[in-house]
Every structure is written in C-alpha cells, then in structure tokens.
Amino acid sequence: MMNIHILSLFPEMFTGVFGTSILKKAQEKEEVRLNIINFRDFSGNKHNKVDDYPYGGGAGMVLKPDPIFDAVESITDKSKKEPRIILLCPQGEQFSQKKAEELAQEEELIFICGHYEGYDERIREHLVTDEISLGDFVMTGGEIAAMAIVDSVVRLLPNVLGNSESHELDSFSTGLLEHPHYTRPVEYRGFKVPDVLLSGNHAVIDNWRREQSLKRTLERRPELLVSANLSVEDKKMIRKLKGE
Template identity: 65%
Template structure:
C-alpha cells in the first residue's frame, strides 16, 4: 500500500512513520509512507496556501489550487485513482469497519488542513472520503491522520507478528475484546481465571466469547444492536440484565 499525507508540517510524521509497527511495516516494504508539504504547490511567489473567506468571518481558508495540484501530481504516475481522504470535524466518524475498508486500497492520500477550513470545491470535486476521529476540534488534521493510518496499516497482511491479533481486537467482531492475562498466574493475591490455565481450547473460547459479551453489555451496550447473536446468547444477555 502507498500512503501519502499532504500537510504543512511534514516533520510531525517523522517519528510516527519510522517507529514501532509503522516503522517495521515500512522497512518490510509492506507500506510506502510519505508526508508531503503542499506549500510548494501554491501558484504564487510567496507560496501562500490560505486566504480570507468570501463573505467575511474569522480565520483563514485553505485555497483549492495547491491542494488540487498536489493530489494531481501524486496521481500522474499511477493507473489506479487513490482514495483521497479529507480529515475534518464534519466528516464521517472513523470506525474499525472503515479501517478494514480502507486497508483494501492500494493508495491512500490524506489531506491535513489548518486554519478555519477548506475551500468547499476541495470537498465537492477532489476528495472521496471525509473522516473525523471524534466530535471535537483540533488545530490540524495531522494527529487524526496519524490515528487513521496506524489503524489501517496494522490490518495489512504481514504487519503484525500474530495475524489473529487484528481479528480479535475490540470492534473487529462487533464486540469489545475479552480480558487478557499473562504471567505470573498469581499477583498480589489476584488469580488468573482457572479456565485460561486449563489448556481446554473449547472452554477458553467459550469463556472469551462470554467475557466479550459481558464487557460490551456493561460498557458499550449500543454495540450489541448490530452484532449477530445466537438465541442462547440473547437469552444469556437477558438474564444478565435482570440480575444487574
């Protein structure tokens, strides 16, 4: 996968793109990551990328020319059009399902804005997706882009040491993930659940499913509405609600 990020602050991505899981994925050649300053694409001698909004109002608005020119430059050597993703508070809320969808793409281009916002023609005629990581406003799109990229890249084959990790993550199954334990089996009087030490895989899987259901019920009951549950599981949840 190729991922390009258009930003006025490419140095913000140096550590993120070269450390931990993303850095290893880059070294393996699984993903090609680039942060590109789009200021040089401005068509004026001062490389101005923003201007006052028509109609008045506070703040500055990113001009369309440098953004269009930068994206078109990235597209000139590829036969497949990339997904062009605008990071903004007005966008679709980013989810694990969206991460899985984007992980099937060959080329992603992220646009990170600053100032008051974007010229509307960028939204209407250039981008394919608008994404938000939550109902709050940040100073720019860089941190949200890093979040989305990390979430997407870890889903690519060969990135994680254990391929099953991404499959069982919270939200991947529609449920929150079950509790995890490791050595020692006893710590300050707190014991690891006996079933996890039994070596009985069927019992362990059943326990983990039950714990995922219970944790989701207690913390994010809204998620249960879209999960495919068996009649037995629905009855179990009903009993839990009656006893709590």
C-alpha cells in the same frame, strides 16, 4: 504494496510516529510506502501562501483550492488506479474499525490534513472521495487524525502483525469489545488469574472469553450489540448477564 500519501503543512510531525513500532516494520517489510508531501510546495507564489481570507468575511483563514488540487494531481497523474482521497475534517463520517477495514483493501490512499478555519468548499465538492472525522471534537489540524487512521489501517495489511489473527479478535473487529487478557505471574499482589484460563480446556476458555466479551460490551458499549452478529448462544448469554 499499499501507497499512502499525506498532504500536510507540517511534515516533520510524522517523523517519530511513522519511524517506530508497527509502522516502521510495515515499511521495512515493504507492505506500505508512506509519502509525506508539504502542499506549501504547490503554492505557486513567492511567499508560499496557501490560505486566504474567506469571501463574505468572517474569522480565520481558509485553505486555498489550487495548492491542494495541484498536490493531489501530482500523485494521481502517476497512479495506475484511482486512489481514495480523504479529507480530514470535523464534518466527516466518524472513523470506525469497519472504515479501517474498508480502507485496508485499497492500493493507494491520499489524506489531506487541514489547518486554519477550514477548506475552500471546492476541495470538498470536486476533489475528495471521503470525509473522515475522529470524533465530535475539534483539533488544530488533521495531522494527528491522519496518524491514527494510518496506524489502524496499516496494521490490517497482510504480514504486518506477527500473528495473522492478532487483529481479527480486536475490539470492534468482531462488533464487540475484546475480552480480558492475563499473563504471568498467576498471582500478583493477591490478584489471581481466573482459574478457567489455567484449565487447558480450550473449548471452555473460548466460551468464557466470548461471555466476557459480551459482558464488557453490555456494560460499556451496549449500543454495539444492536448491530453485532450474535448467535443464538450469544443471545442466551446476554439474557443471562441481564439476569432475565
């Protein structure tokens, strides 16, 4: 079972997301244990204060190091292995499917959700193992980022999804965007399912799906093709799609 701990000043934000859908099922199957910790409980002062003014002046408040260090150590003191300790911040590595797959191999993860102007730099330098950002934008805190990352990691755990192959063909898992999907009815408002999908010829269908995946990636995210694992046939398809 994977253990995921989340340090947050607003633990109530996680109730709905972690209590429904795949994350709920993953906990019921005992594939993951989700533990939300309010690090205000480690403030060590009667006012439960976890932030302070920055040395040198400046706008905003900065999260103090001691509550976060103490909260993390309350977990690591009980851990059998060294957990990955992840700081959610705009300066971090941009999150990707590759990173989700990497984190899914761990037994224990700790996420630190910040608020206010930022973190005391000693948290970054002497406590965390990873810094992750969802993208080049700023959010009020790290909670929503933590939910997104946990969801993407947990769905990769064994037995979480009903079909063990479900995540293997997802967009980005193969290095490409996923091919189009269709279901019943065959025709809806004059729009028909492609004939190839009704042919029953699985080899032809697989070839069509691969071509569509390459086409969609070329049109929407061509930069992904640079690092994708492409076969000789894939490269031929790309040249064909480019009209070369």
